Amino acid sequence: MKIETRWLRSHLQGSALVALSTLWSSCGPATLEDAEPQELAGLESAVTVDHRPFTVMTYNVRQVNAEDTGLYSWTQRSPDVIKLISARNPDIFGVQEASAAAIQNDLINAFQANYDYYKPSNGSPKMIFYRRSRFGLAAGTDVQGYFSITNPYATSDACYPNASGRTAAWIKLDDKLSGRQYFLVNSHPAHGVNCGLAREKNAELIRGVITQKSLGRSVIVFGDFNSDPQNPASTNDDSIAMLEGGSPALYRSARHTGATTADTATFNSSWKSPSTNYNRLDYILVSGGDMTTSDQLIDTSEYDGISPSDHFAVMATIRPAVFNAGSTTDAQGNGTSASTRLYFADVTGDGCADKLSWNPTLLGGATQAFRGNCNGTFGPAIVHDNGGSASTGTAFYFADVNGDACADKIYWNPTFDTGHTRVYLSNCDGTFRWTNSNENGGSESAATTFYFADLTGDKCADKIYWNPTFDSGRARVYLSNCDGTFAWSNTNTDAGSSQNADAHFYFADVTGDGRADKLVWDVAADSGRTRVYASNGNGTFTFLTSHMGGSSGNPETRLYFADVNGDGHADKLFWRPDYREGRIQVYLGSATGFSGGPLMNNPGYSQSANTQYFFADLDGSGAADQIYWNYGAADGGSRAYLSRY
Numbered sequence: 001m002k003i004e005t006r007w008l009r010s011h012l013q014g015s016a017l018v019a020l021s022t023l024w025s026s027c028g029p030a031t032l033e034d035a036e037p038q039e040l041a042g043l044e045s046a047v048t049v050d051h052r053p054f055t056v057m058t059y060n061v062r063q064v065n066a067e068d069t070g071l072y073s074w075t076q077r078s079p080d081v082i083k084l085i086s087a088r089n090p091d092i093f094g095v096q097e098a099s100a101a102a103i104q105n106d107l108i109n110a111f112q113a114n115y116d117y118y119k120p121s122n123g124s125p126k127m128i129f130y131r132r133s134r135f136g137l138a139a140g141t142d143v144q145g146y147f148s149i150t151n152p153y154a155t156s157d158a159c160y161p162n163a164s165g166r167t168a169a170w171i172k173l174d175d176k177l178s179g180r181q182y183f184l185v186n187s188h189p190a191h192g193v194n195c196g197l198a199r200e201k202n203a204e205l206i207r208g209v210i211t212q213k214s215l216g217r218s219v220i221v222f223g224d225f226n227s228d229p230q231n232p233a234s235t236n237d238d239s240i241a242m243l244e245g246g247s248p249a250l251y252r253s254a255r256h257t258g259a260t261t262a263d264t265a266t267f268n269s270s271w272k273s274p275s276t277n278y279n280r281l282d283y284i285l286v287s288g289g290d291m292t293t294s295d296q297l298i299d300t301s302e303y304d305g306i307s308p309s310d311h312f313a314v315m316a317t318i319r320p321a322v323f324n325a326g327s328t329t330d331a332q333g334n335g336t337s338a339s340t341r342l343y344f345a346d347v348t349g350d351g352c353a354d355k356l357s358w359n360p361t362l363l364g365g366a367t368q369a370f371r372g373n374c375n376g377t378f379g380p381a382i383v384h385d386n387g388g389s390a391s392t393g394t395a396f397y398f399a400d401v402n403g404d405a406c407a408d409k410i411y412w413n414p415t416f417d418t419g420h421t422r423v424y425l426s427n428c429d430g431t432f433r434w435t436n437s438n439e440n441g442g443s444e445s446a447a448t449t450f451y452f453a454d455l456t457g458d459k460c461a462d463k464i465y466w467n468p469t470f471d472s473g474r475a476r477v478y479l480s481n482c483d484g485t486f487a488w489s490n491t492n493t494d495a496g497s498s499q500n501a502d503a504h505f506y507f508a509d510v511t512g513d514g515r516a517d518k519l520v521w522d523v524a525a526d527s528g529r530t531r532v533y534a535s536n537g538n539g540t541f542t543f544l545t546s547h548m549g550g551s552s553g554n555p556e557t558r559l560y561f562a563d564v565n566g567d568g569h570a571d572k573l574f575w576r577p578d579y580r581e582g583r584i585q586v587y588l589g590s591a592t593g594f595s596g597g598p599l600m601n602n603p604g605y606s607q608s609a610n611t612q613y614f615f616a617d618l619d620g621s622g623a624a625d626q627i628y629w630n631y632g633a634a635d636g637g638s639r640a641y642l643s644r645y
Helices: 005-011 017-027 074-088 101-111 196-213 239-244
Strands: 054-060 092-096 115-118 128-131 135-137 144-148 167-175 181-187 218-224 250-252 282-287 291-299 313-320 328-330 341-345 354-358 367-372 378-384 395-399 408-412 421-426 432-438 449-453 462-466 475-480 486-491 504-508 517-521 530-535 541-547 558-562 571-575 584-587 599-601 611-616 625-630 638-641
Touching: 054 074, 054 218, 054 282, 074 101, 074 313, 092 181, 092 218, 101 115, 115 135, 128 167, 167 196, 181 196, 196 218, 196 239, 239 250, 239 282, 282 291, 282 313, 341 395, 341 611, 341 625, 354 378, 354 395, 395 449, 408 432, 408 449, 449 504, 462 486, 462 504, 504 558, 517 541, 558 611, 571 611
Parallel strands: 054 092, 181 218
Antiparallel strands: 054 313, 092 128, 115 128, 135 167, 144 167, 167 181, 218 282, 250 282, 291 313, 291 599, 328 638, 341 354, 354 367, 367 378, 395 408, 408 421, 421 432, 449 462, 462 475, 475 486, 504 517, 517 530, 530 541, 558 571, 571 584, 584 599, 611 625, 625 638
16 A cells, blocks of 8 residues: 555654655665555654744845944944844844955854854855754755846946846755755845846846756745835836746745835834835745745844844744645636635535535525535536525525534525524435424524534534624524534623624634634724634633734634644634735644744735635545635636645
């Protein structure tokens, strides 16, 4: 039996991949693919199949200038530059404007005990430091170097002196922990609003050296690029877009929509005198596919009342991406109508989520099921008119209420059947059978929302009722009898309630105990934070934490909660089309809540408010995959981005 890569990802999260070949040749079959799962038991500490997180910093330390005196002189700033870098303790860092021997010597003396470094032999070296215990210079020749950035101006042009002598450094590093290989570039092209051609030439040359020398290595590009797409009037060029375009695709560690602000600027225009001219000039970019960034930050620390440089240090954690960059597109059941509703749930019990579609104006309001092929694609339609509806006021839910591993269909319309929820148990083939009309927990109010999730850990989804205008906005719980009926349990008396119609409730297992926890996001409460209430296993909850990351007071924000990395903890996904240029931010879940810093998710981004996202396990890996659908797209197709876990 062959071991699939996905099995390795979910089972083998150890150290040095480079040690595997030696270890495996002495104790097992000739190839990893020929191994049985039990033969790999005990190798967790010897194998890794992905990037191991590490931190990268880029920092323009400001060259020695005659006009910099007193606190602003390099002699005074040097200890603080070193203190700032040391406090952040990056695994890799690159500096710009280190042309003076005093700067080079101070940095080398401060860090050479723990870092190796590359100092190009040119007049303006873009030095790259890397932690010796973590990274090593690649074997062989042609493993580090620099290139001159072509000066595109005539000698009479005002930009000519500025664009002269500019260089960029590159280096090939191997990760001693994982065996992964990286190609890094440190760059600093010409500044000046009218010198954009020089910056574009730099981007073109970086793209060329990546093509020529990276040779399949994961790419990290950083530096002071003197370009700000969010403030085009001040930099006026397309160099950042040129860096991001092409193959491999490069992505900024942090993206921002709209004008650069004081919080997102990396150039300290107020270094010597007050200023409101904000520019983001310093970036870390990584190649997409299997790598992304998290915990992005701009270090604005001050020492003796000033920042140590007129640029702020920029830092990010490099780590595995969550979703594959490539997607599969499925046009079945979608259409280009805003009336269409899509759902993703495993109605067949094979462990892979199926696609369900409903449009009240089509097929007499019948629901359609498209059986998942366990790879992000779906089979032909199974039309089911039992429990269909031609009313736009109807809501459907798909959840396993009887514990047979097949999601059942729940129908609710406040104007029909006295507002009872109606249950159609799954036949595990894409069809459903009428079961009952729930008298417990019905509602004739359109303001009501129902949720179905396993609160007790018995594998049967329970029913939760919330109406902001009823019962002081508390969630009301009806525990499943595991036969399609529900028994009244309680009105949640904890603080996880809301009378705000713009509030949202979610139920997902954050703590990893097999029971869905309650999450409350109210734009008007707790500064827009997500509050987590851990399940007590009986339909009640206890406050766990208030998550500051991904807070929002904007009702257009959309939050999703799903286990996207297969570790048993639901993760938090934050998206708003006008935020971070439509990129989803992922906050990984744990027993204590969510991570403080976001992970940048680049595949399947959207700046359209018509886009809908779904997260469901399409391939049976145990991790939720990302589904993107925008009914306004030309083909109306849903796109699946499979989790890499």
